[in-house]
Amino acid sequence: MVTLLLTHGAGSNRNAPLLVAIERALAEHDVTVIRYDLPFRQARPTGPPRPSDAAADRAGLREQLELARAQGGPVWMGGVSYGGRQASMLAAEDPAVADGLVLLSYPLHAPGKPTQLRTAHLPQIRVPTLVIQGTKDPFGSPEEIQAALELIPSRKRLELLPNAGHDLGRDKNSAARQMADAFLEFVR
Numbered sequence: 104m105v106t107l108l109l110t111h112g113a114g115s116n117r118n119a120p121l122l123v124a125i126e127r128a129l130a131e132h133d134v135t136v137i138r139y140d141l142p143f144r145q146a147r148p149t150g151p152p153r154p155s156d157a158a159a160d161r162a163g164l165r166e167q168l169e170l171a172r173a174q175g176g177p178v179w180m181g182g183v184s185y186g187g188r189q190a191s192m193l194a195a196e197d198p199a200v201a202d203g204l205v206l207l208s209y210p211l212h213a214p215g216k217p218t219q220l221r222t223a224h225l226p227q228i229r230v231p232t233l234v235i236q237g238t239k240d241p242f243g244s245p246e247e248i249q250a251a252l253e254l255i256p257s258r259k260r261l262e263l264l265p266n267a268g269h270d271l272g273r274d275k276n277s278a279a280r281q282m283a284d285a286f287l288e289f290v291r
Contacts, residue, residue: 104133104134104135104175104176105133105134105135105176105177105178105179105290106134106135106136106137106171106174106176106177106178106179107129107134107135107136107137107178107179107180107181107205107286108137108139108164108167108168108171108178108179108180108181108201109122109125109126109136109137109138109139109180109181109182109183109186109205110138110139110140110141110164110180110181110182110183110186110187110189110190111138111140111141111144111182111183111185111186112182112183112184112185112186112208113151113152113184113185114151115144115183116140116144116148117138117139117140117144118138119183120275121183121207121270121271121275121278121279122136122138122183123138123275124275124276124278124279125279125282125283126138127279128276128279128280128282128283129283129286129287131283132283132287134283134286134287135174137167137171139163139164139167141156141160141163141164141185141186141189142156142159142160142162142163143156143159143160145163151185152185157189157192160189161189161192161193161196164180164189164190164193165193165197165200168180168200168201177202177203177290178201178202179201179202179203179204179205179290180193180194180200180201180203180204180205181204181205181206181207181233182205182206182207183207183208183271184207184208184209184210184242184269185210187204187205187206187207187208187209187210188206188209188210188221190204190206191204191206191209191224191225191228191232192224194228194229194230194232195224195225195227195228196224196227198227198228198229198230201230202230202231203230203231203232203233203289203290204228204230204231204232204233205233205235205282205286206232206233206234206235207234207235207236207271207282208235208236208237208240208242208269208270208271209234209236209242209243209248209251210242210243210269211242211243211247211248211251212242212243212247213242214241214242215241217247220251222251222254225251225252225254225255226254226255226256228255228256228257229256229257230257231257231258231259231289232252232255232257232258232259232260233259233260233262233285233286233289234248234252234259234260234261234262235262235264235271235278235281235282235285236248236261236262236263236264237263237264237266237267237268237269237270237271237272238263238264238265238266238267239266239267239268240267240268240269241268241269242269245261245263248261249261260285260289262281262282262285264278264281
């Protein structure tokens, strides 16, 4: 059985409607989803992470992955926006930490700042990487995301959600089903 450790974005928590919908969609296919509050969220119920929170957030992810590994089977990790970025950075630091990555609404750059790319770590990612991105995401257009994915030397796939922004659309159940289908196909 596959386990997927999923984290939230900077302004959210483990109970974000999208994460809950993904857990439900994948449970139908015997995938265990662990929705995890990053340490910055555990410390503060509201507000975004500080730059100084990133290392502790990755350490928390590592700890949760070790617990999930103890259950046996493949373990994937990922998350929405900030959570996915931290997961990708951890995978770049330690390729053995997870069997694959799922990045939802990857924050390639801040809106309106396309020259300030968050890609330096991507060439060090050695695990299969699935990216789910809205076609209207101001943090990275489909073309920008595709170009960034070319930096990852392992197997990768970009799944686009038409007309969705950084929140992946209003219909979280539909987005979750599409993500689940893409994940199941990619993991096979």
